[in-house]
Amino acid sequence: MTPAAQVSAAIEILAELAERRRPAADAIKDWGLSHRFAGSKDRASISSLVFDALRKRASAAFLMGSDAPRAVVIGALRESGGLTVEEIAALFSGEGHAPAPLTDEERERLATATLEGAPAHVRGDYPEWLAERFDAAFGESAADEGRALAERAPVDLRVNILKAAREDGLRRLAHLSPEPTPLSPLGLRIAPPAKGRGPALTAEPAYVKGLVELQDEGSQLAALLCAAEPGEQILDLCAGGGGKTLALAGQMHNRGQIYAFDDDGRRLTPIYPRLERAGARNVQVRAPRGKTDVLADLEGRCGLVLIDAPCTGTGTWRRHPDAKWRLAPGALEQRIAEQRELLDKAPRFVKAGGRVVYVTCSLLIDENEAQIARFLEGHADFSAVPAEETAAKAGLPELARFASPHGAGFRLTPRTAGTDGFYVCVLKRG
Numbered sequence: 001m002t003p004a005a006q007v008s009a010a011i012e013i014l015a016e017l018a019e020r021r022r023p024a025a026d027a028i029k030d031w032g033l034s035h036r037f038a039g040s041k042d043r044a045s046i047s048s049l050v051f052d053a054l055r056k057r058a059s060a061a062f063l064m065g066s067d068a069p070r071a072v073v074i075g076a077l078r079e080s081g082g083l084t085v086e087e088i089a090a091l092f093s094g095e096g097h098a099p100a101p102l103t104d105e106e107r108e109r110l111a112t113a114t115l116e117g118a119p120a121h122v123r124g125d126y127p128e129w130l131a132e133r134f135d136a137a138f139g140e141s142a143a144d145e146g147r148a149l150a151e152r153a154p155v156d157l158r159v160n161i162l163k164a165a166r167e168d169g170l171r172r173l174a175h176l177s178p179e180p181t182p183l184s185p186l187g188l189r190i191a192p193p194a195k196g197r198g199p200a201l202t203a204e205p206a207y208v209k210g211l212v213e214l215q216d217e218g219s220q221l222a223a224l225l226c227a228a229e230p231g232e233q234i235l236d237l238c239a240g241g242g243g244k245t246l247a248l249a250g251q252m253h254n255r256g257q258i259y260a261f262d263d264d265g266r267r268l269t270p271i272y273p274r275l276e277r278a279g280a281r282n283v284q285v286r287a288p289r290g291k292t293d294v295l296a297d298l299e300g301r302c303g304l305v306l307i308d309a310p311c312t313g314t315g316t317w318r319r320h321p322d323a324k325w326r327l328a329p330g331a332l333e334q335r336i337a338e339q340r341e342l343l344d345k346a347p348r349f350v351k352a353g354g355r356v357v358y359v360t361c362s363l364l365i366d367e368n369e370a371q372i373a374r375f376l377e378g379h380a381d382f383s384a385v386p387a388e389e390t391a392a393k394a395g396l397p398e399l400a401r402f403a404s405p406h407g408a409g410f411r412l413t414p415r416t417a418g419t420d421g422f423y424v425c426v427l428k429r430g
Helices: 003-019 024-034 040-055 057-064 069-079 085-091 104-112 128-149 166-172 217-224 243-251 271-278 329-349 369-378 387-393 397-402
Strands: 155-159 187-190 212-214 233-236 257-261 283-286 302-308 350-360 382-384 410-412 422-429
Touching: 003 024, 003 040, 003 069, 003 085, 024 040, 040 057, 040 069, 057 069, 057 104, 069 085, 069 104, 085 104, 155 166, 155 217, 166 187, 187 217, 212 243, 217 243, 217 422, 233 243, 243 257, 243 271, 243 302, 271 283, 302 329, 329 350, 329 369, 350 369, 369 382, 369 422, 387 397, 387 410, 397 410
Parallel strands: 233 257, 233 302, 257 283, 302 350
Antiparallel strands: 155 187, 155 212, 350 422, 382 422, 410 422
């Protein structure tokens, strides 16, 4: 396929997404199945165009004076791709499978339009209905935080210390030019490609043998701030695929016990092969069994209960730019209710002097500081551990600079920390 034909395909996929609220990856896959002539490199380029357009959807539409798929792609080619008017015009020639030629108005807008005077949600490329919440969280920096969330994310890896040291990971993956992550002592970072797909990490021998795991640096830090110790009894209440469970197992050097639970047993399915690959032997998976209380024996026994809470995922928009446009107010309300239920459930399992660590990949106060404030009002036997104390306990005192300005806990964002967006708060039982 020619680059112009790839642009046409991206416009077609975006039009389909405008009609149906579905993940972009699914729409791209379906397009590929119905257009068998497109090779893997073509599909990668088309995917890149679609996701770049979604990253810049609001600002591109503002620049072009239209939110039609064609206009968004044109604007994104300038904003994300850095193409000139003439370079874009060459792709919109109308010849063969290329899109129709640029109109005079489109050329004029490409040449002269700016984001000057645009509201923060347009400059930051996030939904208008979240504008007040972003203002509350970030104030005058809201647009800058949004822009950072609209950039391509690097590939972050966590070295599995049950099997290797970070130096081993750097050496084994040297052909991919990894760098040590600046904040996590266990992380490796591979810069994002300018376009197309990144490296196929799951095919790397270092991954297959369990020496490294895919995990954003922010998620690594959330696990490290738990300060898990060998010999502890830990309940991961929302274990899902096991990313943080595996990280905790490494911190504990396979001593003690982690109980991995999720109220949806289907989400636990990936954890079994991951545990085997990582060599994690101190994890007991507790899948739900109907009305049976599979956690009854853990009541009052755990030194740590981790709540990796379901959330809106606003902190992961770099990796899932389509998710921000599919997110609806009703989903936020549902997540808040689920988070409250989990926070109220956790104390049952915490022993005296034990702790609850609450984590989200959200940047909204509603899901973070407000939830902690509500919890503390109803649980007088718990207190929030100050960020400085938590960071020192984890051996990462420099993380204290990410203390939330809105209450207890830590806030990590792409703009301030270079990670995905995360919130972490440690609550200790007296």
